[in-house]
Amino acid sequence: MTRLSPLLKQATPVTVEYGQGSYLYGTDGRRYLDFTAGIGVTSTGHCHPRVVEAAQKQVGSLIHGQYTTVMHKPMIELIEKLGDVLPPGLDSVFFANSGSEAVEAALRLARQATGRPNIIVFHGGFHGRTVAAASMTTSGTRFSAGFSPLMAGVHVAPFPTAYRWGWSEEEATAFALRELDYLFATISAPNETAAFIIEPVLGEGGYIPANTTFMQGLRERADKHGIILIADEIQTGFGRTGKYFGHQHFGITPDVVTLAKGIASGFPISGIAASEELMSKAWPGSQGGTYGGNAVACAAACATLDVIRDEDLVENARVRGHQLLDGVRALATDVIGDTRGLGLLVGSEFVNADGQPDGAKAAAAQKLAASKGLLLLMCGAYMNTVRMIPPLVVTEQQIHDGLGIWKEVLAEI
Numbered sequence: 001m002t003r004l005s006p007l008l009k010q011a012t013p014v015t016v017e018y019g020q021g022s023y024l025y026g027t028d029g030r031r032y033l034d035f036t037a038g039i040g041v042t043s044t045g046h047c048h049p050r051v052v053e054a055a056q057k058q059v060g061s062l063i064h065g066q067y068t069t070v071m072h073k074p075m076i077e078l079i080e081k082l083g084d085v086l087p088p089g090l091d092s093v094f095f096a097n098s099g100s101e102a103v104e105a106a107l108r109l110a111r112q113a114t115g116r117p118n119i120i121v122f123h124g125g126f127h128g129r130t131v132a133a134a135s136m137t138t139s140g141t142r143f144s145a146g147f148s149p150l151m152a153g154v155h156v157a158p159f160p161t162a163y164r165w166g167w168s169e170e171e172a173t174a175f176a177l178r179e180l181d182y183l184f185a186t187i188s189a190p191n192e193t194a195a196f197i198i199e200p201v202l203g204e205g206g207y208i209p210a211n212t213t214f215m216q217g218l219r220e221r222a223d224k225h226g227i228i229l230i231a232d233e234i235q236t237g238f239g240r241t242g243k244y245f246g247h248q249h250f251g252i253t254p255d256v257v258t259l260a261k262g263i264a265s266g267f268p269i270s271g272i273a274a275s276e277e278l279m280s281k282a283w284p285g286s287q288g289g290t291y292g293g294n295a296v297a298c299a300a301a302c303a304t305l306d307v308i309r310d311e312d313l314v315e316n317a318r319v320r321g322h323q324l325l326d327g328v329r330a331l332a333t334d335v336i337g338d339t340r341g342l343g344l345l346v347g348s349e350f351v352n353a354d355g356q357p358d359g360a361k362a363a364a365a366q367k368l369a370a371s372k373g374l375l376l377l378m379c380g381a382y383m384n385t386v387r388m389i390p391p392l393v394v395t396e397q398q399i400h401d402g403l404g405i406w407k408e409v410l411a412e413i
Helices: 050-061 073-083 100-115 131-135 167-186 212-225 246-250 294-312 311-333 357-373 394-411
Strands: 016-020 024-025 033-034 092-097 116-121 156-159 193-198 226-231 256-259 268-273 336-340 346-350 377-379 385-388
Touching: 024 131, 033 394, 050 256, 050 294, 073 092, 073 294, 092 100, 100 116, 100 131, 100 193, 100 226, 100 256, 100 268, 131 336, 193 385, 212 226, 212 246, 212 377, 226 377, 294 311, 311 336, 311 394, 346 357, 357 385
Parallel strands: 116 156, 116 193, 193 226, 226 256
Antiparallel strands: 016 024, 024 033, 092 268, 256 268, 336 346, 346 385, 377 385
């Protein structure tokens, strides 16, 4: 009998019958409030009628039109719609299938455009599981262990994680920028550094937002030294943080943005955006792929962008995000060392009596929440942060209901 790989451990015991909006309905007959959103993917909720309609219609006319062989209408329409929301000047896009592919495309572009070998990443970042992407990932060794050697040319600088160091945000930021300059002086000279790649909010690293001083410090150094600034917006993009893209909270414009997850409400599509001038510096033949820009995925992405606009879901994410973060902070007990987030990305970090990471307690809380009808995930280097990622369509009442379950969980842990 064939089975799913035993390495794929399910975070919850739920087998899904169907999904609708912010809920999943299990084969056990129960309804679950889904604060995982497919790890931030189902931005318009499960099976939004307009996304379903667009995909069904497209399946009947063209499923696959390989985009270096023929062009097709859904991709052309998606490119136009992205032009309405992408940062100014990022007017050229390349499509792939997964976040890892998008990150590797951004890496290849940066190295080819600059002729430089090195990439600087930031401690706690997650960029994917393929070899190059995993080589740039420092959110946990589970993503990169066991298949060395990894890709060379990757160097790690501090992220301003104030809670971990026990400092103020100002102190942590000043330290992180000083250490970045020290890295330039000791490990990767600026003229050998092709790019910075950074998540505006660390995802797998623990749902830790960056800040304006730090991000603007990166932009200033990138401009000074001709380094390409890549914003990994795979989890933070398309309204998740309460702005269309996470970097927009910090008053900077990156040179490259990686896109995936929430762009198509669950259909697999990813990409990168850059200026046409920068994109044209990549070598001929360096971009491509069989399934990139799939017609059905593009149709779903077009519908998703329309729903996000027409239902004002970016603003909903901002307002509901404040409600969620304020509620989680108000409920925090002595088992929670820190709560943080941005928009509909909220994390609660579990600690023991000595203030040390407590992954077992976080796992118990996540499991107990599922038994009570609230689906959550974990993250962080020690897997001791429980994260909440509701869809952008989540309502005030659903946030209230989720917080009610979370209150019960914390009372029992």
